[in-house]
Amino acid sequence: MSGHFSALLQAQSQPSGPRVPVSVLTGFLGSGKTTLLNRLLSSADLAGTAVIVNEFGETGLDHELLTAASADDVVLLPNGCLCCAVRGDLVKALSTLLDRPGQAIERVVIETSGLAEPGPILRTLMLDPLLSQRCRLGTVLCTVDAVLGLQSLERHPEALAQLAAADEVWLTKLDLLVDPGATGPLLQCLAQLNPAARVRQAGRAGLAPLLEILRQRLLSPGPDPASSEQAHFYHPVGTPDELPSHLADVQSFVLVRHEPLDLEGFAQWLDLVVASQGEKLLRFKGLVQIAQSPDTPMVVHAVQHLFHPPETLSAWPSEDHRTRLVFITRGLGREVLESTLDVMARRRSRPRPV
Amino acid sequence: MAEEQLMQAARLVSLWSELSIRHVALGMSCGCGAGGISLRLEDFELDIVDYLEDAALRSDLPAVAAYFRSQQTAGWPPSPLLVLLQQASEGELPAPVCDWVLPRVEKTLTSFKALHGGGAGA
Numbered sequence: 001m002s003g004h005f006s007a008l009l010q011a012q013s014q015p016s017g018p019r020v021p022v023s024v025l026t027g028f029l030g031s032g033k034t035t036l037l038n039r040l041l042s043s044a045d046l047a048g049t050a051v052i053v054n055e056f057g058e059t060g061l062d063h064e065l066l067t068a069a070s071a072d073d074v075v076l077l078p079n080g081c082l083c084c085a086v087r088g089d090l091v092k093a094l095s096t097l098l099d100r101p102g103q104a105i106e107r108v109v110i111e112t113s114g115l116a117e118p119g120p121i122l123r124t125l126m127l128d129p130l131l132s133q134r135c136r137l138g139t140v141l142c143t144v145d146a147v148l149g150l151q152s153l154e155r156h157p158e159a160l161a162q163l164a165a166a167d168e169v170w171l172t173k174l175d176l177l178v179d180p181g182a183t184g185p186l187l188q189c190l191a192q193l194n195p196a197a198r199v200r201q202a203g204r205a206g207l208a209p210l211l212e213i214l215r216q217r218l219l220s221p222g223p224d225p226a227s228s229e230q231a232h233f234y235h236p237v238g239t240p241d242e243l244p245s246h247l248a249d250v251q252s253f254v255l256v257r258h259e260p261l262d263l264e265g266f267a268q269w270l271d272l273v274v275a276s277q278g279e280k281l282l283r284f285k286g287l288v289q290i291a292q293s294p295d296t297p298m299v300v301h302a303v304q305h306l307f308h309p310p311e312t313l314s315a316w317p318s319e320d321h322r323t324r325l326v327f328i329t330r331g332l333g334r335e336v337l338e339s340t341l342d343v344m345a346r347r348r349s350r351p352r353p354v
Numbered sequence: 355m356a357e358e359q360l361m362q363a364a365r366l367v368s369l370w371s372e373l374s375i376r377h378v379a380l381g382m383s384c385g386c387g388a389g390g391i392s393l394r395l396e397d398f399e400l401d402i403v404d405y406l407e408d409a410a411l412r413s414d415l416p417a418v419a420a421y422f423r424s425q426q427t428a429g430w431p432p433s434p435l436l437v438l439l440q441q442a443s444e445g446e447l448p449a450p451v452c453d454w455v456l457p458r459v460e461k462t463l464t465s466f467k468a469l470h471g472g473g474a475g476a
Contacts (some may be wrong), residue, residue, distance in 0.1 A: 276469050335465060
């Protein structure tokens with residue numbers, strides 16, 4: 001069998017040189033992306049950062065609002081909501097930046113349109129053969145408006161897709177809340193919809209953690225600090241309370257396996273899931289104990305039905321060596337995934353008769 | 355064996371017969387993916403039986419473990435899941451084995467059906 005994930009596994013073994021981390025800043029309209037980016041770029045820690053602004057519409061303004069960045073370091077990428085349209089433009093923009101003479105680009109941040117699902121951009125970064133040789137996906141950061149965020153998530157599928165894709169969530173506009181403690185329902189909703197993301201509140205935490213995440217220098221293939229030792233792959237999912245009605249079919253859950261998984265069986269299971277129900281996967285990330293190499297966990301993650309090439313860590317980030325697979329799905333239940341994984345993975349995890 | 359179990363087994367025979375001929379197109383759901391390969395759910399029949407066998411041998415039910423051990427020793431017939439379910443539907447399977455195996459097969463096949471897009475996904 002050779003499905004999407006299996007093909008990436010084969011590609012994993014191909015050597016590549018150092019790659020520039022490309023992080024994606026997403027968030028719904030008016031949620032404070034540009035403000036946050038300006039604050040981040042004003043820090044000396046992010047010198048050497050280029051910015052690509054992906055705006056909706058013929059005339060973009062956000063790139064002109066990036067006062068903290070040098071004009072040479074900002075590229076406008078218009079009309080970014082269409083998968084096919086954005087691909088070529090993004091490849092061209094990134095290639096132009098990386099080929100630019102002078103000081104080398106150390107990292108790139110792409111600010112998405114507030115109306116765009118980040119999937120097309122992430123797919124391009126993950127799968128374009130030229131880009132994947134030179135760039136790697138850094139982190140996905142999503143701004144959420146503390147005042148309107150819950151409403152946006154209920155009403156706009158784009159906002160949900162942006163949240164689901166996020167590794168980090170930055171809660172904005174806390175100063176506009178009449179009751180500073182009113183973030184409870186929103187925080188609960190965020191934790192339920194994307195339990196794997198770290199939620200930071202702008203008023204309580206400085207930018208230092210985000211700067212540290214973004215301040216990744218050129219990395220060789222191997223352990224990825226954005227998604228390994230420093231990452232927050234897995235946060236225990238609390239008792240699920242009722243979500244807003246429009247989000248009722250969105251589920252997040254964690255599959256845990258105490259026994260190592262056979263690589264082939266696991267890959268075939270993922271191939272099957274992606275081929276059959278890929279459109280129902282909003283986000284998937286996992287830390288996997290592979291039977292063939294139990295001391296070096298495999299990091300896997302996907303946005304919608306497309307996977308990032310898996311990476312292998314040099315060691316486990318904690319004492320917990322169990323396989324943990326975090327899913328955010330729409331209309332695809334835990335039991336379906338759990339029982340099919342049971343079938344596909346266990347068979348190969350024990351010695352076969354000769 | 356209870357009539358209810360015979361009916362359950364017969365229903366599972368039908369379900370597996372229907373499922374096993376379904377195809378899964380790998381990588382064809384998006385133009386961006388690798389693709390062009392398809393397989394039938396029948397290809398997973400040995401995986402399902404092997405999963406059942408593994409779980410049975412780990413169970414603390416001597417009759418169930420003994421049955422699966424004997425099948426392992428003798429070698430499973432071709433189309434082993436279909437044969438197992440047909441035996442159950444005809445009352446030829448020992449009662450403890452039937453009690454143990456039918457709920458597991460039902461759960462597994464229902465999940466594969468849902469995974470293939472046949473409902474009960476959520």
